[in-house]
Amino acid sequence: MTTVRVAGVGLTHFGTHPERTSRDLFAEAGLTALEDAGVDRDDVEAVYYGNFMGELSEHQGHQGPLAAEALGVQAPATRYESACASSGVALRQAVRDVRNGEADLAVVGGAERMNNLSTAESTEALAIAADDLYEVRAGVTFPGAYAMMATAYFDQFGGTREDLAHIAVKNHENALVNEHAQYQREISVEEALDSPPVADPLHLYDACPVTDGASVVVLASESYADEHDLDAGVAITGTGQGGDMMALHDREDVATSPAATAAAEEAYADAGVAAGDVDVAEVHDCFTIAEVLATESLGFFETGEGVTAARDGVTTQRGDLPVNLSGGLKAKGHPVGATGTSQVAELTKLLQGDHVNSKYVPDARVGVAHNAGGTVASAVVHVMEAVE
Amino acid sequence: MTTVRVAGVGLTHFGTHPERTSRDLFAEAGLTALEDAGVDRDDVEAVYYGNFMGELSEHQGHQGPLAAEALGVQAPATRYESACASSGVALRQAVRDVRNGEADLAVVGGAERMNNLSTAESTEALAIAADDLYEVRAGVTFPGAYAMMATAYFDQFGGTREDLAHIAVKNHENALVNEHAQYQREISVEEALDSPPVADPLHLYDACPVTDGASVVVLASESYADEHDLDAGVAITGTGQGGDMMALHDREDVATSPAATAAAEEAYADAGVAAGDVDVAEVHDCFTIAEVLATESLGFFETGEGVTAARDGVTTQRGDLPVNLSGGLKAKGHPVGATGTSQVAELTKLLQGDHVNSKYVPDARVGVAHNAGGTVASAVVHVMEAVE
Numbered sequence: 017m018t019t020v021r022v023a024g025v026g027l028t029h030f031g032t033h034p035e036r037t038s039r040d041l042f043a044e045a046g047l048t049a050l051e052d053a054g055v056d057r058d059d060v061e062a063v064y065y066g067n068f069m070g071e072l073s074e075h076q077g078h079q080g081p082l083a084a085e086a087l088g089v090q091a092p093a094t095r096y097e098s099a100c101a102s103s104g105v106a107l108r109q110a111v112r113d114v115r116n117g118e119a120d121l122a123v124v125g126g127a128e129r130m131n132n133l134s135t136a137e138s139t140e141a142l143a144i145a146a147d148d149l150y151e152v153r154a155g156v157t158f159p160g161a162y163a164m165m166a167t168a169y170f171d172q173f174g175g176t177r178e179d180l181a182h183i184a185v186k187n188h189e190n191a192l193v194n195e196h197a198q199y200q201r202e203i204s205v206e207e208a209l210d211s212p213p214v215a216d217p218l219h220l221y222d223a224c225p226v227t228d229g230a231s232v233v234v235l236a237s238e239s240y241a242d243e244h245d246l247d248a249g250v251a252i253t254g255t256g257q258g259g260d261m262m263a264l265h266d267r268e269d270v271a272t273s274p275a276a277t278a279a280a281e282e283a284y285a286d287a288g289v290a291a292g293d294v295d296v297a298e299v300h301d302c303f304t305i306a307e308v309l310a311t312e313s314l315g316f317f318e319t320g321e322g323v324t325a326a327r328d329g330v331t332t333q334r335g336d337l338p339v340n341l342s343g344g345l346k347a348k349g350h351p352v353g354a355t356g357t358s359q360v361a362e363l364t365k366l367l368q369g370d371h372v373n374s375k376y377v378p379d380a381r382v383g384v385a386h387n388a389g390g391t392v393a394s395a396v397v398h399v400m401e402a403v404e
Numbered sequence: 405m406t407t408v409r410v411a412g413v414g415l416t417h418f419g420t421h422p423e424r425t426s427r428d429l430f431a432e433a434g435l436t437a438l439e440d441a442g443v444d445r446d447d448v449e450a451v452y453y454g455n456f457m458g459e460l461s462e463h464q465g466h467q468g469p470l471a472a473e474a475l476g477v478q479a480p481a482t483r484y485e486s487a488c489a490s491s492g493v494a495l496r497q498a499v500r501d502v503r504n505g506e507a508d509l510a511v512v513g514g515a516e517r518m519n520n521l522s523t524a525e526s527t528e529a530l531a532i533a534a535d536d537l538y539e540v541r542a543g544v545t546f547p548g549a550y551a552m553m554a555t556a557y558f559d560q561f562g563g564t565r566e567d568l569a570h571i572a573v574k575n576h577e578n579a580l581v582n583e584h585a586q587y588q589r590e591i592s593v594e595e596a597l598d599s600p601p602v603a604d605p606l607h608l609y610d611a612c613p614v615t616d617g618a619s620v621v622v623l624a625s626e627s628y629a630d631e632h633d634l635d636a637g638v639a640i641t642g643t644g645q646g647g648d649m650m651a652l653h654d655r656e657d658v659a660t661s662p663a664a665t666a667a668a669e670e671a672y673a674d675a676g677v678a679a680g681d682v683d684v685a686e687v688h689d690c691f692t693i694a695e696v697l698a699t700e701s702l703g704f705f706e707t708g709e710g711v712t713a714a715r716d717g718v719t720t721q722r723g724d725l726p727v728n729l730s731g732g733l734k735a736k737g738h739p740v741g742a743t744g745t746s747q748v749a750e751l752t753k754l755l756q757g758d759h760v761n762s763k764y765v766p767d768a769r770v771g772v773a774h775n776a777g778g779t780v781a782s783a784v785v786h787v788m789e790a791v792e
Contacts, residue, residue: 077487
């Protein structure tokens with residue numbers, strides 16, 4: 017088994033791109049990543065592509081071949097769909113294939129175009145990540161589903177809207193200098209609290225925006241990286257995936273996310289690290305409450321303590337364990353199929369010391385990426401380590 | 405690297421199931437396969453699920469967790485989408501993971517519900533397997549695309565509508581006794597020729613039907629199979645995948661399918677067999693011309709000779725190399741996301757000697773499955789061998 021190196025990364029600006037298709041966005045991110053890696057695209061042996069709502073937003077399925085074509089790569093290409101964890105599961109498969117010798121050089125990424133839909137259409141499109149028969153038809157949308165999770169959490173463990181607002185404020189602060197971020201502006205706790213209600217207890221500033229964008233990472237086997245003298249000092253050393261019942265009402269408890277806990281445990285064991293070894297993390301904060309659940313699943317805090325940690329500033333730039341230094345889904349944006357590999361792109365730069373926010377984690381050696389699908393019916397966790 | 409055994413298979417009836425969802429169909433096929441395998445579902449470590457048009461036909465994405473849930477399996481589950489090759493690519497990934505020690509027991513399958521759509525809607529939904537921007541908006545549908553391929557083929561290599569009709573007649577003959585088949589009735593060459601034109605030179609009987617159905621195969625590592633004394637005498641010994649430009653107009657030649665040729669070459673090399681070793685094959689005959697292209701890509705016949713072989717009956721029940729003894733997509737049916745693993749289920753029974761059409765290949769040791777996406781912009785080939 018070889019070590020899997022991140023050879024290059026690429027991101028588009030996350031935001032509103034009314035004139036651009038997802039394949040166009042993917043081409044930009046992918047060509048950036050290939051150039052960053054300094055590899056010959058003819059060497060690429062496979063393309064792993066994540067996309068969630070292409071059928072609904074662009075009337076396009078079978079996007080694997082289009083993703084390869086967008087990069088001028090002639091290689092087998094497959095599209096992975098696991099709702100908001102689409103490029104996370106694509107990455108997991110690529111990591112496995114590279115370390116098992118099935119490919120020496122692989123392109124993994126995702127793209128999503130969402131803003132060409134109306135708000136009603138994108139809400140409806142996002143809803144298909146929940147159980148259509150038993151949740152969506154009963155009126156559940158994602159703000160509603162996460163509001164139920166927040167309500168259950170507050171009920172079981174305590175916490176307030178103000179605690180959650182600290183997460184929104186933190187992630188906006190982190191995004192301020194990230195040129196890829198959809199929102200480069202600070203917000204205050206008061207603004208977050210005063211923002212319009214969406215689904216009680218969640219208000220507008222508890223939610224991530226609707227985003228167009230793409231992200232790509234180039235993976236290389238250690239031998240390929242050595243042979244071609246690549247600058248690839250970050251390795252993906254652990255991968256884990258978990259699953260849960262799709263509908264919230266089928267779960268024993270909705271104030272925790274066991275699929276993510278399982279994914280984290282598998283990824284840590286795979287890498288041979290513990291939660292306490294982690295220096296920096298990118299987690300799936302589609303809503304502020306989701307970041308609380310994520311930090312608990314990752315073992316950073318005990319169950320029920322994630323909200324306290326958020327209130328106390330543990331995960332801020334100046335805290336002990338900075339979370340979402342990119343700005344997270346909340347402020348950097350959430351182009352659904354692109355989010356998983358976007359987290360890995362950000363962590364790569366953070367661990368290499370060349371991220372705009374690297375100064376907050378100057379000695380970081382271990383990073384973790386947490387990507388969730390739906391109401392965490394799917395979860396993927398990856399451990400990354402600086403190896404050079 | 406361990407050998408990957410097929411421990412069990414399950415199929416629904418392929419046809420029209422107006423009252424059943426894809427998850428319901430998947431549950432039937434999956435529970436049949438688990439029972440056939442005689443394994444404990446708690447041992448299943450991963451679910452690989454293929455589906456193409458769930459977003460459009462059932463307003464449902466994120467189907468991985470639903471697939472696991474349908475079987476009562478608690479394991480990570482991922483949905484693969486590669487148009488008509490969706491469960492074929494899911495299978496490839498499962499085969500790699502099992503042989504590389506990532507899982508000892510895996511469930512792979514697919515399901516599709518299509519007949520709840522009107523003919524116009526399903527034609528439109530199928531079209532998204534082509535390039536929406538440059539083909540679909542110009543009026544291309546799949547019968548039209550394959551008609552262009554047939555026209556190019558006839559132009560370069562010769563052949564007639566009557567030659568293609570022999571393929572339809574053969575596959576209907578094979579399906580006659582297959583209880584899973586959508587059409588269990590014989591047709592004549594004259595009937596095929598007299599059927600209504602769809603897109604010249606293709607007529608109605610050159611095309612596969614619109615089908616609801618599901619298929620599942622259970623894969624086990626050799627060690628798991630031995631330890632649990634499973635009856636698993638068929639192994640998947642080779643896997644290959646190829647990719648091509650999405651749109652026909654971007655290819656140098658549309659009378660051949662290089663993605664399938666690449667997939668076949670990789671799969672043969674992987675298994676250490678040659679085309680001449682193959683005793684029986686299931687190929688992707690979404691249209692009669694597609695079976696011609698498939699048999700050439702698989703190396704059974706020289707380029708341009710597939711149509712001659714069809715005319716001469718080489719691939720019939722009584723021929724030297726029976727193709728699509730199940731009835732193929734043409735007569736057994738084509739529930740898009742279920743087709744890839746359905747081929748493997750049929751071949752498993754053929755190689756085990758317990759298929760209703762096994763008598764035509766009593767000594768078969770090597771089988772090949774060929775699954776294609778779109779106009780063969782994606783292709784997956786698997787080699788299967790009787791090992792006990």
